[in-house]
Amino acid sequence: xAYCNKRFLVxxxxxxxxxxxxxxxxxTEDGIQIGILDDLIFLALETARITKAVIKSKNNSNIIIxxxxxxxxxxxxxxxxxxxxxxxxxxxxxxxxxxLDKQIIDLKGNKLVRVNDVAIQDKPxxxxxxxxIGLLGILRSLGLESLFHRLSNFWFIKHNTQFLSWADIQPxxxxxxxxxxxxxxxxxxxxxPADLADYLETTNIRNISKIIDxxxxxxxxxxxxxxxxxxxITLLRKLGDEKAVKIISLMDPDxxxxxxxxxxxxxxxxxxxxxxxxxxREIENLxxxxxxxxxxxxxxxxxxxxxxxxVRQIIDQIKKETGDIGDLNxxxxxxxxxxxxxxxxxxxxxxxxxxxxxxxxxxxxxxVTHLNSPANTVLRTMIKYHLYELxxxxxxxxxxxxxxxxxxxxxxxxxx
Amino acid sequence: xxxxxxxxRGRILIFLMVFGPATITAMADNDAAGVAxxxxxxxxxxxxxxxxxxxxxxxxxxxQEMGVRIAMVTGKGLxxxxxxxxxxxxxxxxxxxxxxxxxxxxxxxxxxxKITSSxxxxxxxxxxxxxxxxxxxxxxxxxxxTNQNIFLISGxxxxxxxxxxxxxxxxxxxALTSIVIPADVRLTKEFVFxxxxxxxxxxxxxxxxxxxxxxxxxxxxxxxxxYEQLETFFGAFLTNFFSFFMIVATAATLFTHxxxxxxxxxxxxxIKPFAGHLASVLFGLGILNAGFMGIVIVSLSTAYAFxxxxxxxxxxxxxxEKGKLFYGLFLFQLIVxxxxxxxxxxxxxxxxxxxxSLNGILLPAIFFFLLKLxxxxxxxxxxxxxSWYNYFAVGSSIVIIIAALFTVINSLxxx
Numbered sequence: 001x002a003y004c005n006k007r008f009l010v011x012x013x014x015x016x017x018x019x020x021x022x023x024x025x026x027x028t029e030d031g032i033q034i035g036i037l038d039d040l041i042f043l044a045l046e047t048a049r050i051t052k053a054v055i056k057s058k059n060n061s062n063i064i065i066x067x068x069x070x071x072x073x074x075x076x077x078x079x080x081x082x083x084x085x086x087x088x089x090x091x092x093x094x095x096x097x098x099x100l101d102k103q104i105i106d107l108k109g110n111k112l113v114r115v116n117d118v119a120i121q122d123k124p125x126x127x128x129x130x131x132x133i134g135l136l137g138i139l140r141s142l143g144l145e146s147l148f149h150r151l152s153n154f155w156f157i158k159h160n161t162q163f164l165s166w167a168d169i170q171p172x173x174x175x176x177x178x179x180x181x182x183x184x185x186x187x188x189x190x191x192x193p194a195d196l197a198d199y200l201e202t203t204n205i206r207n208i209s210k211i212i213d214x215x216x217x218x219x220x221x222x223x224x225x226x227x228x229x230x231x232x233i234t235l236l237r238k239l240g241d242e243k244a245v246k247i248i249s250l251m252d253p254d255x256x257x258x259x260x261x262x263x264x265x266x267x268x269x270x271x272x273x274x275x276x277x278x279x280x281r282e283i284e285n286l287x288x289x290x291x292x293x294x295x296x297x298x299x300x301x302x303x304x305x306x307x308x309x310x311v312r313q314i315i316d317q318i319k320k321e322t323g324d325i326g327d328l329n330x331x332x333x334x335x336x337x338x339x340x341x342x343x344x345x346x347x348x349x350x351x352x353x354x355x356x357x358x359x360x361x362x363x364x365x366x367x368v369t370h371l372n373s374p375a376n377t378v379l380r381t382m383i384k385y386h387l388y389e390l391x392x393x394x395x396x397x398x399x400x401x402x403x404x405x406x407x408x409x410x411x412x413x414x415x416x
Numbered sequence: 417x418x419x420x421x422x423x424x425r426g427r428i429l430i431f432l433m434v435f436g437p438a439t440i441t442a443m444a445d446n447d448a449a450g451v452a453x454x455x456x457x458x459x460x461x462x463x464x465x466x467x468x469x470x471x472x473x474x475x476x477x478x479x480q481e482m483g484v485r486i487a488m489v490t491g492k493g494l495x496x497x498x499x500x501x502x503x504x505x506x507x508x509x510x511x512x513x514x515x516x517x518x519x520x521x522x523x524x525x526x527x528x529x530k531i532t533s534s535x536x537x538x539x540x541x542x543x544x545x546x547x548x549x550x551x552x553x554x555x556x557x558x559x560x561x562t563n564q565n566i567f568l569i570s571g572x573x574x575x576x577x578x579x580x581x582x583x584x585x586x587x588x589x590x591a592l593t594s595i596v597i598p599a600d601v602r603l604t605k606e607f608v609f610x611x612x613x614x615x616x617x618x619x620x621x622x623x624x625x626x627x628x629x630x631x632x633x634x635x636x637x638x639x640x641x642x643y644e645q646l647e648t649f650f651g652a653f654l655t656n657f658f659s660f661f662m663i664v665a666t667a668a669t670l671f672t673h674x675x676x677x678x679x680x681x682x683x684x685x686x687i688k689p690f691a692g693h694l695a696s697v698l699f700g701l702g703i704l705n706a707g708f709m710g711i712v713i714v715s716l717s718t719a720y721a722f723x724x725x726x727x728x729x730x731x732x733x734x735x736x737e738k739g740k741l742f743y744g745l746f747l748f749q750l751i752v753x754x755x756x757x758x759x760x761x762x763x764x765x766x767x768x769x770x771x772x773s774l775n776g777i778l779l780p781a782i783f784f785f786l787l788k789l790x791x792x793x794x795x796x797x798x799x800x801x802x803s804w805y806n807y808f809a810v811g812s813s814i815v816i817i818i819a820a821l822f823t824v825i826n827s828l829x830x831x
Contacts, residue, residue: 138504
């Protein structure tokens with residue numbers, strides 16, 4: 001639960017909700033009725049510990065008691081026999097007045113949603129775990145949550161609690177009547193696929209396939225490619241051919257190859273046949289190289305320019321062609337026959353004036369590698385020359401692709 | 417002397433800068449349903465109903481001013497404040513009521529367009545689809561400024577009623593004096609209901625929500641509050657200035673010749689024999705324009721209110737991706753209302769009737785919130801209601817609430 005602090009939040013039984021606590025009867029251990037719970041008071045700090053409770057007594061006056069006096073919370077709230085009344089202290093705020101129903105804005109001030117409910121954990125002490133921002137929070141406040149659960153089970157509707165962790169909220173802003181987040185909307189939406197993959201690996205395969213089902217295809221494919229290989233294969237089997245094909249098609253080609261290599265050749269062929277033409281050819285090409293030592297690390301996302309191009313043209317070309325490339329370090333120069341004749345990096349490009357042609361500043365003495373070079377030799381070369389990537393060429397110096405230090409480095413990850 | 421002039425010019429410039437929200441809200445109160453009500457009242461009670469108009473102008477000015485002040489001081493819409501201060505349960509009731517009542521109002525406006533478009537031999541179905549389409553494009557694609565300008569130009573078209581009234585050849589002296597000195601008022605049950613209908617079509621729950629949200633969306637700073645208050649009073653005056661001519665147009669023709677009018681929408685045709693072709697056509701075009709204004713503004717007020725309720729981005733300046741709920745709700749309301757209007761078996765009369773009753777139930781609640789909020793020192797600071805103003809505001813609210821309850825009780829009895 002702690003990990004999954006951003007988007008996915010599965011309904012958590014042991015969580016208490018403020019809407020469920022509010023208006024609960026409050027009585028002492030020996031059964032004397034005090035009143036009903038009206039509000040909770042908490043410390044507006046990184047851990048929002050609940051320190052006091054406001055009880056509306058029968059004669060409509062408010063009594064504030066320390067949270068430590070609360071003994072048990074079930075159908076009603078039981079408090080110590082001889083509690084002492086207290087006051088609101090410094091840095092303390094009210095749940096009802098300062099959080100509930102308030103507008104949530106992100107770091108940039110965009111309006112996101114409202115606080116529909118406040119989630120409270122009771123172990124090791126009472127503290128605010130986060131806020132509920134989903135429809136379920138509204139329904140819970142209206143007392144319709146269980147009805148909704150019954151109906152949705154009946155109609156097989158999937159629903160998740162949408163939840164924002166306290167860690168995402170700036171506690172100091174609460175006093176201003178705003179629930180301000182310390183992240184931007186975009187970041188909140190995009191929990192990094194690798195983080196989610198890590199989290200998913202801690203749960204079982206059934207849960208994984210359930211969550212993957214809920215995700216958008218593109219995001220799902222990124223998450224799947226970040227999963228460890230054992231999970232990948234089990235998961236894709238579980239999702240069925242149709243879905244597996246879709247997810248694999250959306251992966252980067254070199255990652256798709258990694259995944260496909262774990263299937264039996266017959267199954268691999270089956271999946272490939274269902275893919276669309278261009279994607280299939282790309283992957284088949286890579287698969288062919290995969291039997292070589294460098295093949296598995298081969299990356300096709302590179303940009304090649306002609307020596308007579310001028311700097312301005314290249315910048316335009318980069319803008320047009322490399323929008324979907326993960327990262328771009330080097331620009332390769334090939335001649336009319338696609339043979340590699342030079343290289344330069346982005347910094348070198350930027351230093352030139354817009355009208356300089358490439359051949360005036362490219363480095364002609366290019367360090368290259370071949371498909372059959374041993375992987376550790378390649379890595380050693382890269383480290384020695386401080387290179388992020390190396391071009392892979394065939395015997396005629398025709399460019400096949402590139403290999404990145406990050407990718408080939410993974411090979412040695414287990415040995416470190 | 418020169419210094420004085422430049423100061424005045426500066427002030428006028430600021431006024432023009434803030435100008436818009438209050439006037440547009442007030443003008444939209446004269447939507448097609450409003451025009452229908454005024455026409456009916458004029459035809460039935462003649463100049464005597466003009467006295468009510470005077471009171472309505474005052475009440476509208478006071479209630480809208482409270483809305484503007486809350487919006488500019490707190491930076492929050494009425495929807496925001498109700499949700500934040502009164503919690504989810506009360507909000508859900510108010511917002512559900514608002515949604516249904518607004519839907520009814522939009523349907524009434526579509527119905528008026530439907531009836532009037534047949535007068536101009538416009539094909540009904542394509543015309544209504546066209547209106548839905550155009551409204552949505554303008555709201556979804558245009559920013560605050562373009563939309564404000566469209567509304568203001570649309571407001572300019574209300575001049576059609578002035579021409580219609582002039583063509584009707586009224587007794588101007590009598591009409592003008594009737595505004596301040598009640599003349600020939602016969603306090604029958606019908607007159608009381610007529611007066612309440614005029615009040616109810618001008619002061620509406622959606623109008624109160626809309627002015628708050630619309631002022632906020634314009635992002636005027638609090639230091640310009642005085643100018644915006646001035647605009648509010650101007651807007652209230654302008655609206656009823658036009659209402660005056662609507663009433664005069666039918667009073668001088670239909671009332672004078674004792675021609676009964678079944679529904680207000682037919683007024684455009686009914687005045688033709690007395691006021692001439694031009695007046696009739698202008699009156700009809702006026703109803704189409706008012707219908708369009710009502711449809712867009714009322715739907716927009718629903719969209720604003722619900723964006724505030726859920727706390728999502730709700731601004732005409734927000735791009736479509738950020739304001740999905742806002743724009744979606746706007747479109748949803750347009751489509752549903754247009755659809756209902758096109759079903760022949762639906763009794764539009766009943767819908768309008770129930771809508772008025774629902775508005776009557778909502779108004780007291782909304783004035784309760786308005787008074788509570790404008791008297792909250794913590795919220796309003798130095799802009800809290802002054803004591804004499806508060807008496808006036810409370811008094812106005814009581815008048816409106818009594819009138820509203822009157823409608824509700826009457827509709828309950830008649831069921």
